[in-house]
Amino acid sequence: MTKRSMYFKMIASSLIRRRSRMFVALLAVAVGATILSGLVTIYYDIPRQMGQEFRSYGANFILVPASGEEALSETSAEAAVSLIPSDEVVGIAPYRYETVKINEQPFMAAGTELEEARKASPYWFVSGDWPETDGSVLIGQEVADTIRLLPGNTFTMTGTDGNGESFSREFRVSGVVQTGGTEEAFIFMSMADFVAAMGESGAYDVVECSISAPQTELEDIAASVTERVPDVAPRLVTRVTRSEGTVLTKLQALVFLVTAVVLLLTMICVATTMMAVVAERRKEIGLKKALGAPNRNIILEFMGEGLLLGCLGGVLGVILGFGFAQLIGVNVFSRSVHFQAALAPVTLIASVLITGLACMIPVRSATDVDPAIVLRGE
Amino acid sequence: MSLLEIRGISKIYGNVNALRNVDMTVEQGEWLAVMGPSGSGKTTMMNIIGCMDKPSEGTVLLDGIDISTESARNLTSIRRDKIGLIFQQFHLINYLTALENVMVAQYYHSMPDEKEALQALDRVGLLARAKHLPSQLSGGEQQRVCIARALINYPMLVLADEPTGNLDEANEEIVLDIFRKLHEEGITIVVVTHDPEVAQEAQRTVILEHGRIARIVVNESGKGQEGE
Ligand SMILES: Nc1ncnc2c1ncn2[C@@H]1O[C@H](COP(=O)(O)OP(=O)(O)O)[C@@H](O)[C@H]1O
Ligand SMILES: [Mg+2]
Numbered sequence: 001m002t003k004r005s006m007y008f009k010m011i012a013s014s015l016i017r018r019r020s021r022m023f024v025a026l027l028a029v030a031v032g033a034t035i036l037s038g039l040v041t042i043y044y045d046i047p048r049q050m051g052q053e054f055r056s057y058g059a060n061f062i063l064v065p066a067s068g069e070e071a072l073s074e075t076s077a078e079a080a081v082s083l084i085p086s087d088e089v090v091g092i093a094p095y096r097y098e099t100v101k102i103n104e105q106p107f108m109a110a111g112t113e114l115e116e117a118r119k120a121s122p123y124w125f126v127s128g129d130w131p132e133t134d135g136s137v138l139i140g141q142e143v144a145d146t147i148r149l150l151p152g153n154t155f156t157m158t159g160t161d162g163n164g165e166s167f168s169r170e171f172r173v174s175g176v177v178q179t180g181g182t183e184e185a186f187i188f189m190s191m192a193d194f195v196a197a198m199g200e201s202g203a204y205d206v207v208e209c210s211i212s213a214p215q216t217e218l219e220d221i222a223a224s225v226t227e228r229v230p231d232v233a234p235r236l237v238t239r240v241t242r243s244e245g246t247v248l249t250k251l252q253a254l255v256f257l258v259t260a261v262v263l264l265l266t267m268i269c270v271a272t273t274m275m276a277v278v279a280e281r282r283k284e285i286g287l288k289k290a291l292g293a294p295n296r297n298i299i300l301e302f303m304g305e306g307l308l309l310g311c312l313g314g315v316l317g318v319i320l321g322f323g324f325a326q327l328i329g330v331n332v333f334s335r336s337v338h339f340q341a342a343l344a345p346v347t348l349i350a351s352v353l354i355t356g357l358a359c360m361i362p363v364r365s366a367t368d369v370d371p372a373i374v375l376r377g378e
Numbered sequence: 379m380s381l382l383e384i385r386g387i388s389k390i391y392g393n394v395n396a397l398r399n400v401d402m403t404v405e406q407g408e409w410l411a412v413m414g415p416s417g418s419g420k421t422t423m424m425n426i427i428g429c430m431d432k433p434s435e436g437t438v439l440l441d442g443i444d445i446s447t448e449s450a451r452n453l454t455s456i457r458r459d460k461i462g463l464i465f466q467q468f469h470l471i472n473y474l475t476a477l478e479n480v481m482v483a484q485y486y487h488s489m490p491d492e493k494e495a496l497q498a499l500d501r502v503g504l505l506a507r508a509k510h511l512p513s514q515l516s517g518g519e520q521q522r523v524c525i526a527r528a529l530i531n532y533p534m535l536v537l538a539d540e541p542t543g544n545l546d547e548a549n550e551e552i553v554l555d556i557f558r559k560l561h562e563e564g565i566t567i568v569v570v571t572h573d574p575e576v577a578q579e580a581q582r583t584v585i586l587e588h589g590r591i592a593r594i595v596v597n598e599s600g601k602g603q604e605g606e
Contacts, residue, residue, distance in 0.1 A: 292458025
């Protein structure tokens with residue numbers, strides 16, 4: 001048998017055959033590692049997911065006519081849109097608005113690319129379906145309440161087209177939309193239906209864009225639009241983009257703080273346990289010294305036990321930590337977290353380091369034990 | 379040259395004079411007994427001879443080395459190489475088997491060698507118990523594991539502090555038998571005891587009282603003949 005295998009046999013036996021004692025220390029390490037791994041998972045995963053969600057929380061970049069302009073010409077709008085990196089586009093929905101009448105009551109009709117509007121406004125809650133065929137429309141909850149329409153109902157819309165001629169058309173309600181905002185007073189139809197009723201105008205009233213890019217980049221895009229397409233005025237919807245940043249930063253700072261405190265507590269707990277372990281084993285330490293063990297060996301053995309403990313606790317922590325993160329994710333943030341394979345070694349290393357650090361002081365004191373206590377039989 | 383030469387050692391703990399100006403020599407291959415009432419300084423002397431403590435005054439020459447002035451680090455290595463220790467309370471590491479307990483001494487000394495450790499256990503009649511934990515062994519068996527461990531690195535001096543103090547007659551006899559064999563092999567033995575029967579086996583008995591050597595008795599019935 002080599003010295004090394006004897007060494008591992010000794011530290012493994014100490015952990016395995018004294019398991020009731022070592023269990024407490026293992027518990028301390030495992031709980032610390034669990035909370036560490038859980039919080040770090042949340043630290044990385046939840047903001048990542050929330051970020052996506054925030055970004056998809058409606059339009060964050062809007063193109064309107066520059067002051068003095070009546071509307072956005074299609075060519076200017078296209079020129080402006082072409083300045084947005086296409087891989088960052090979530091959805092780009094152009095809108096045209098006209099006043100129309102249903103049962104002699106005035107409402108606002110909006111024509112848009114429904115697919116794009118849906119992508120740019122994922123928070124719209126539609127009861128019924130999004131329109132799929134010509135002649136189907138989405139009506140706001142307010143409109144539905146006023147004229148008592150349900151999905152599946154048909155109604156007649158009247159109005160005047162671009163040439164001043166009046167029209168009257170049948171539409172079918174495919175869905176009723178709730179947004180909690182002004183959209184609830186609108187009737188949304190496909191651009192094709194809108195043009196068929198009101199006629200071609202070659203211009204939009206507004207283009208709403210949802211772009212997955214940080215605030216600074218949005219500002220850059222806005223600047224280049226202002227510069228290159230002067231008749232278009234870009235607007236950042238700062239309410240959403242700003243809060244996205246601050247909420248996530250605050251959340252991460254909080255998690256970071258809690259993680260640091262937990263690590264400190266774990267360290268104290270492991271250090272206390274190891275101190276108790278060392279105190280309890282003074283006789284064994286004295287005996288080993290009496291048998292001729294140099295201080296270096298005593299340190300190596302206790303450190304070995306501590307690090308093995310840290311390793312085991314770390315492995316437990318990785319497994320339990322994922323469960324813990326999942327629990328918090330589901331209960332607090334209402335979403336499940338993904339297992340971050342890259343975090344497993346981080347937890348393991350942190351757990352070993354923390355345990356090693358925590359063992360340092362008690363192990364140092366282990367070398368102070370006087371071998372003479374063995375004969376005295378203290 | 380004597381294996382052990384103690385010259386005028388004293389040991390003072392606070393206001394307790396555990397040893398006062400003790401002179402003593404132990405020859406190579408000698409079997410020496412130390413007796414005396416409780417508190418007379420027997421264990422203190424064993425700790426000093428065993429390189430686990432230093433005298434407050436005086437010099438101790440072990441195999442020609444002055445161990446009264448060596449650093450703790452050097453004392454550890456001298457202890458490892460030259461001394462075999464046997465205690466009254468059979469100090470075994472409770473999470474290691476009998477065999478592993480013997481191998482620990484090899485591990486600190488040089489290389490763990492399972493075959494040799496098994497032979498040592500065989501010598502004390504415990505081959506069948508090699509894989510047992512201390513808690514699965516009787517007091518006598520534990521003491522024999524301790525003896526096997528003390529002998530595994532071929533020490534030149536075996537120190538035993540009341541080795542039979544916690545043992546019954548039968549086990550005491552087994553342990554004494556082992557000591558007799560060691561003596562025949564030429565190993566130097568110093569044994570502290572309260573038991574006159576154990577002391578009688580030795581060649582000489584040093585009697586301590588209040589930290590002083592009260593007298594030295596040469597045993598006619600002892601295994602050897604040489605006196606002072
Ligand atoms: N570490 C110590 N601190 C203070 N006094 C001690 C210490 N060790 C031993 N003594 C005292 O020294 C004296 C001798 O003790 P010891 O050598 O253990 O006696 P024995 O082994 O003969 O019973 C006793 O009075 C004991 O109380
Ligand atoms: Mg004593």
